[in-house]
Amino acid sequence: MKTSHNPVDFSQFPDTNGHFGRYGGRFVAETLMEALHELNAAWQDCRNDPDFLAELDADLAHYVGRPSPLYHAERWSRQLGGAQIYLKREDLNHTGAHKINNTVGQALLAKRMGKTRLIAETGAGQHGVASATVAARLGLECVVYMGAEDIRRQALNVYRMQMLGATVEAVTSGSRTLKDALNEALRDWVANVDNTFYMIGTVAGPHPYPLMVREFQAVIGREAREQMLSEHGSLPDALVACVGGGSNAIGLFYPFLNDAEVAIYGVEAAGAGIDTGRHAATLCAGQSGVLHGNRTYLLSDEHGQIIETHSISAGLDYPGVGPEHAWLKDIGRAQYVAVTDSEALQGFHDLTRGEGIIPALESSHALAYVKKLAPTLRPDQSIVVNLSGRGDKDIHTVAALEGIQL
Amino acid sequence: MNRISLRFQELRRAGRKALIPYITAGDPRPELTVPTLHALVQAGADLIELGVPFSDPVADGPIIQKACERALAQGMTLRRVLDLVREFRQTDTQTPLILMGYLNPIERMGHQEFVAAARDAGVDGVLTVDLPAEEAAELVELLEVADIAPIFLLAPTSSTERIRRTARLARGYLYYVSLKGVTGSAALDVATVVDKLATIRAYTDLPLGVGFGIKDPTTAAAVAQVADAVVVGSALVAKMGELADEPERMRQEVTAQIAAMRQAMDQSRTPTATLAD
Numbered sequence: 001m002k003t004s005h006n007p008v009d010f011s012q013f014p015d016t017n018g019h020f021g022r023y024g025g026r027f028v029a030e031t032l033m034e035a036l037h038e039l040n041a042a043w044q045d046c047r048n049d050p051d052f053l054a055e056l057d058a059d060l061a062h063y064v065g066r067p068s069p070l071y072h073a074e075r076w077s078r079q080l081g082g083a084q085i086y087l088k089r090e091d092l093n094h095t096g097a098h099k100i101n102n103t104v105g106q107a108l109l110a111k112r113m114g115k116t117r118l119i120a121e122t123g124a125g126q127h128g129v130a131s132a133t134v135a136a137r138l139g140l141e142c143v144v145y146m147g148a149e150d151i152r153r154q155a156l157n158v159y160r161m162q163m164l165g166a167t168v169e170a171v172t173s174g175s176r177t178l179k180d181a182l183n184e185a186l187r188d189w190v191a192n193v194d195n196t197f198y199m200i201g202t203v204a205g206p207h208p209y210p211l212m213v214r215e216f217q218a219v220i221g222r223e224a225r226e227q228m229l230s231e232h233g234s235l236p237d238a239l240v241a242c243v244g245g246g247s248n249a250i251g252l253f254y255p256f257l258n259d260a261e262v263a264i265y266g267v268e269a270a271g272a273g274i275d276t277g278r279h280a281a282t283l284c285a286g287q288s289g290v291l292h293g294n295r296t297y298l299l300s301d302e303h304g305q306i307i308e309t310h311s312i313s314a315g316l317d318y319p320g321v322g323p324e325h326a327w328l329k330d331i332g333r334a335q336y337v338a339v340t341d342s343e344a345l346q347g348f349h350d351l352t353r354g355e356g357i358i359p360a361l362e363s364s365h366a367l368a369y370v371k372k373l374a375p376t377l378r379p380d381q382s383i384v385v386n387l388s389g390r391g392d393k394d395i396h397t398v399a400a401l402e403g404i405q406l
Numbered sequence: 407m408n409r410i411s412l413r414f415q416e417l418r419r420a421g422r423k424a425l426i427p428y429i430t431a432g433d434p435r436p437e438l439t440v441p442t443l444h445a446l447v448q449a450g451a452d453l454i455e456l457g458v459p460f461s462d463p464v465a466d467g468p469i470i471q472k473a474c475e476r477a478l479a480q481g482m483t484l485r486r487v488l489d490l491v492r493e494f495r496q497t498d499t500q501t502p503l504i505l506m507g508y509l510n511p512i513e514r515m516g517h518q519e520f521v522a523a524a525r526d527a528g529v530d531g532v533l534t535v536d537l538p539a540e541e542a543a544e545l546v547e548l549l550e551v552a553d554i555a556p557i558f559l560l561a562p563t564s565s566t567e568r569i570r571r572t573a574r575l576a577r578g579y580l581y582y583v584s585l586k587g588v589t590g591s592a593a594l595d596v597a598t599v600v601d602k603l604a605t606i607r608a609y610t611d612l613p614l615g616v617g618f619g620i621k622d623p624t625t626a627a628a629v630a631q632v633a634d635a636v637v638v639g640s641a642l643v644a645k646m647g648e649l650a651d652e653p654e655r656m657r658q659e660v661t662a663q664i665a666a667m668r669q670a671m672d673q674s675r676t677p678t679a680t681l682a683d
Binding site for chain 1: 460461462463464465467468471475478483484485508509510511512513514515535536537538540541558559560561562563564565568572583586587588591
């Protein structure tokens, strides 16, 4: 349902050079510019090609397991005593998170472009696993860059990637986390641009990545919108999703942007608390800047140096954010909030005990905000929250935090 | 007239090619930067690229990454780099200085404030690695008003359309990145450089510099046969990192490195070597 008083038609963004207002664009070294133009041209050919889309739909149905259910969390809704809560179950996808929606799509594109080598960066390891998975399926070489600190935190996912045949390259520069893995993947791409396809895992990076990844992830919101209309009879009153780079969030939000009556909340990682400086709440506490190929909000010091972030969840531990989120914040279409490590941990336990679903620590940030939001709404109102991943990968982290030796 | 254009005019009249060393400001220690700049000039540098350290130098290899980390660990900032330029200018008003770095520190200072401060400090050119021509209009306009040359990169992958677009915005000289890769990568192949430079010359009268992968006097001399300027960075920065604790030896060896390149370039001069015009 489009509303006539909405002045912005969100389907018109980004512009042809990837700008969302003043954000986005292509800020990369010259060597990569042709590669980005080549990628964009290939992507523009594919996005409206019925054969490509049919192949993608078949993969999403039979390999990923789509559509994912929209689950009415009745018990948790009653416990919170407010709005009805619906969980978009991206945790049930193959490989356990929304990341596979994007890698299946990018891998099809890589195959069409004749690239024989896939590279990817990863934080929590979910995108790395999703990349290694599609590479194994297509028989392509795969190199995943991962910060040495994240390798330590996510040993299980490292082993999964290796079993799938990927090479995991430990990145020891800078803060040894996701941003440094992205730097290293970009350096690899510059040197191997002829045969290599860079699969970026989020809606950040130079154009066309924010647009392309959004289109691959928007299946989440398209399904959720149809499911709400058919199962619940109306659009939701609010959407909630966690935001690191922001791909699961844009995937849910984008198909609802023109529905002005749907409130939209992106939830960032406040870590130990925004006032402690140990957080990853880029939109809540950052400023505009340029990193990793796009202009967006960043966490940097007063001299423009990128600062180290902190979050309990490796997947949110990133000092930037997708440019479309930066724009949605500035124009007021979405609101961005932050929850702390301990609030997220509580959300993790609440859903586990309340519904028998163990969520990823990333998704637990969204759940923690739902806990605050739901009681402010009436029981006839509804919230769709993106349960972007399952929590099996985080069991060791949670146990360690609680002093339990497994 | 901008010092960069003047310097290339002088060189052209003398039939010589420019040698452009790169060092990272504040590396290995902030107090060594200005003395090193003077030493480079004495050893035969015609222009100097002064790196502004950044936390996430995506286009740089490990040598310059580590130089950035060393400089940042000692509190180097864009403002302090400009202070170093000002200090250099107290005794050297001739040698063109080009700031080379990434966009975010400039964004954070504000484009207008940065350009004004750079002009006051005595900066002659600004090369922003992650600012391709498509996104550069706003900064270029401010730089032009301040008579600071916007320097742009071209790469082996640059199409003729991109060469044309970039050449239109560029002033001072164009910097051809001689290989696909980050700074400090494997040695370049002179033969492939020759072809690309010929293509680029069809679109511009600006002097053409070549860098990335020039490690020794022999390569420098070979590149000087076909380009107007030779840029050497990682080889120098590696030496500076190695000798961080021996400043006097560092000065001697860096000076010797540049002097050897200078000598090799000047000896290999041939009357047929063409310049921009």
